[in-house]
Amino acid sequence: MRMSQLFVRTLRDDPNDAEVPSHRLLVRAGYIRRAAPGIYTWLPLGLKVYRNVERIVREEMDAMGAQELQFPALLPKEPYEATNRWEEYGDGIFRVQDRKGADYLLGPTHEEMFTLVVKDLYSSYKDLPVWLYQIQTKYRDEARPRAGLMRGREFVMKDSYSFDVSDEGLDASYNAHRAAYIKTFDRLGFDYVIVKATAGAMGGSKSEEFLAKLDVGEDTFVQCAACDYAANVEAVTVPAPPAQPYDDVPAAHAEETPDTPTIDSLVALLNERYPRDDRPWAAGDTLKNVLVMLKHPDGTKEPLAIGIPGDRDVDQKRLEGQLEPIEVEPMTEEELRSFPDIVKGYIGPGVLGEEKTGIRFVVDPRIVEGTRWVTGADVHNQHAIDMVVGRDFTPDGTIEAANVRDGDACPNCAEGTLASARGIEMGHIFQLGRKYAEALDLKVLDENGKLVTVTMGSYGIGVSRAVPVIAEGNHDELGLCWPREIAPADVHIVAAGKDAALFEAAEKLSGELAAQGIEVIYDDRAGKISPGVKFKDAELIGVPTIVTVGRGLADGVVEVKDRRTGAKQDVAVAEAAAAIAAIIRG
Ligand code: ATP
Ligand code: MG
Numbered sequence: 293m294r295m296s297q298l299f300v301r302t303l304r305d306d307p308n309d310a311e312v313p314s315h316r317l318l319v320r321a322g323y324i325r326r327a328a329p330g331i332y333t334w335l336p337l338g339l340k341v342y343r344n345v346e347r348i349v350r351e352e353m354d355a356m357g358a359q360e361l362q363f364p365a366l367l368p369k370e371p372y373e374a375t376n377r378w379e380e381y382g383d384g385i386f387r388v389q390d391r392k393g394a395d396y397l398l399g400p401t402h403e404e405m406f407t408l409v410v411k412d413l414y415s416s417y418k419d420l421p422v423w424l425y426q427i428q429t430k431y432r433d434e435a436r437p438r439a440g441l442m443r444g445r446e447f448v449m450k451d452s453y454s455f456d457v458s459d460e461g462l463d464a465s466y467n468a469h470r471a472a473y474i475k476t477f478d479r480l481g482f483d484y485v486i487v488k489a490t491a492g493a494m495g496g497s498k499s500e501e502f503l504a505k506l507d508v509g510e511d512t513f514v515q516c517a518a519c520d521y522a523a524n525v526e527a528v529t530v531p532a533p534p535a536q537p538y539d540d541v542p543a544a545h546a547e548e549t550p551d552t553p554t555i556d557s558l559v560a561l562l563n564e565r566y567p568r569d570d571r572p573w574a575a576g577d578t579l580k581n582v583l584v585m586l587k588h589p590d591g592t593k594e595p596l597a598i599g600i601p602g603d604r605d606v607d608q609k610r611l612e613g614q615l616e617p618i619e620v621e622p623m624t625e626e627e628l629r630s631f632p633d634i635v636k637g638y639i640g641p642g643v644l645g646e647e648k649t650g651i652r653f654v655v656d657p658r659i660v661e662g663t664r665w666v667t668g669a670d671v672h673n674q675h676a677i678d679m680v681v682g683r684d685f686t687p688d689g690t691i692e693a694a695n696v697r698d699g700d701a702c703p704n705c706a707e708g709t710l711a712s713a714r715g716i717e718m719g720h721i722f723q724l725g726r727k728y729a730e731a732l733d734l735k736v737l738d739e740n741g742k743l744v745t746v747t748m749g750s751y752g753i754g755v756s757r758a759v760p761v762i763a764e765g766n767h768d769e770l771g772l773c774w775p776r777e778i779a780p781a782d783v784h785i786v787a788a789g790k791d792a793a794l795f796e797a798a799e800k801l802s803g804e805l806a807a808q809g810i811e812v813i814y815d816d817r818a819g820k821i822s823p824g825v826k827f828k829d830a831e832l833i834g835v836p837t838i839v840t841v842g843r844g845l846a847d848g849v850v851e852v853k854d855r856r857t858g859a860k861q862d863v864a865v866a867e868a869a870a871a872i873a874a875i876i877r878g
Contacts, residue, residue, distance in 0.1 A: 296818075302320060305320075307319045314761070317772050323337050330443065340811075346448070352479070356423070356471070359424055363399065365399050366399075369396060371732065374732055375404055381617070386431045410455050410734060411733065414736060423452060423469075425453070438510075449756075451751065452751045459747060466498065466723055480758055481766070482504050484502050485505055487524045488500060500722070501717050503715030503717055505714075513715050514710040521702050525609070525712065530692060530694070530703065531701075531703050533660055535661040535682070536661070537662060544677065545678060546677075547566055549561055549674060576602065576603040577664075580600055586621075597651050598691060599655035601659070607696070610696070634651075640669055640675075640679075642669065642676070663680070664678055665681070666679070725748070762774070772833065774834050779834070782837060783812050784812075785812060785841065786830055788841065789843065799816070801839070802814040804868075837854065850868050
């Protein structure tokens, strides 16, 4: 690759739509260009990096024994109707029509197609297990495309699927994928954590995510300080405490609580006017009831009341994670008015519940039988005190919607507490079970000649997302610093000066390295391009080894620099090719 001819224009300034470093640098260094919101073009350097990632993913999938195939991206509607996902995906997919008006979609993920192809070709337990994968472009009309390739509307995913007859077989397939993912992500070279996940729109049971640990990520995960528990915050399940005795709790009573718009003001007033005998009231003694509207995939709406301790908030992502594919919207004033019994600001269990207003009332798992709460009295300016669960009200069920806080007890061990950090999902493995096989009628004959439904696993890797994720962990103030296996080239040679002899030497060195199969970017630009500009470009582009053929040539040496550490050494011109090859081969 000669810089004089390479299709690249580096930029001095950050693009103004880029919020995260990887996005800024990939655009500035000439790896990608935006084509439309969440849709990007790979330029030559970017394509090289992308292909390196793809190659690593493919090698590890092949090594585990999975077989590659490729489906179209343009898919018929019918299989997605059979699994109900045509509807469940809502606005999340791109739908198109052909000239006859028939519906198609651009595949957001391919469970249906894989299930059908196995059904098409296989019929016996002897054919199983089989592991199939593809590396392919997916389309999702993300509500908030962001951070360049990190959350695109067009992106590349490696998706694989396992097909087994037995549950034990599925476990083995799942574990094989887990092991292959560890190898893949170790090679790709970013910091990650494996966390417990919710299964999301796909249903199924056992599910883990591989999150790249990044502050710019949209996922929050928690880890226990004492045990190996790690979970996406969406998947944290709060252990319900045991039921509590309440014989001593006084009968519930409604009291005047004017001017208490916030939990803090309510607690202050309680302590002033209605003090407890044992200790002061705290925010966690209050029960706050939040009303939302659920929007089902078919468009119908339904109200839901969520009760959580007053010292916590509803975590929208946790709530949505529980309810997917149902969407959650705040209740509008107008919707609220259709429930005349509801008194805004003083909503309590007195009116909530399927038996009462018909609004389903679900509560945080900590709100167990015998616990005692201060909550809305369903009368303006009044709260109900000493409301005991099981005595004064009974919720319709529980829901994991309250925010998880640093310091919360670990759900897995007795001693530890949780601490949170941010990440972004790079891979997801989950046991789908028989949901898709049932919906699409994928059965095989077992040993006894009986038809049995196949059980499946589904496993994804964000191949295009890996490029910005790796870039996030491998850059400095000057530009990108790619790991060697990912870099667009092995060495970046800069001819720094005007002298013809210098260009000749650089040209010769490039040729010698290229002859050994080493990928070279050679900055052969002559004329007005100063050495300073060339060095800046080399640092920005981020190839791991930068070689300067410049002033030193008069003394018979070239300079070899490690992009990441900045360490420099002079090497005799005659030995330069061999020495650089040795560095590159480690
Ligand atoms: P996320 O939680 O980030 O939205 P997801 O749960 O929707 O991801 P899956 O359906 O499990 O993702 O897809 C498998 C992998 O594809 C993800 O682990 C992620 O690496 C990648 N991926 C998903 N959505 C996108 C996107 N919009 N842009 C780039 N990569 C994506
Ligand atoms: Mg996922």
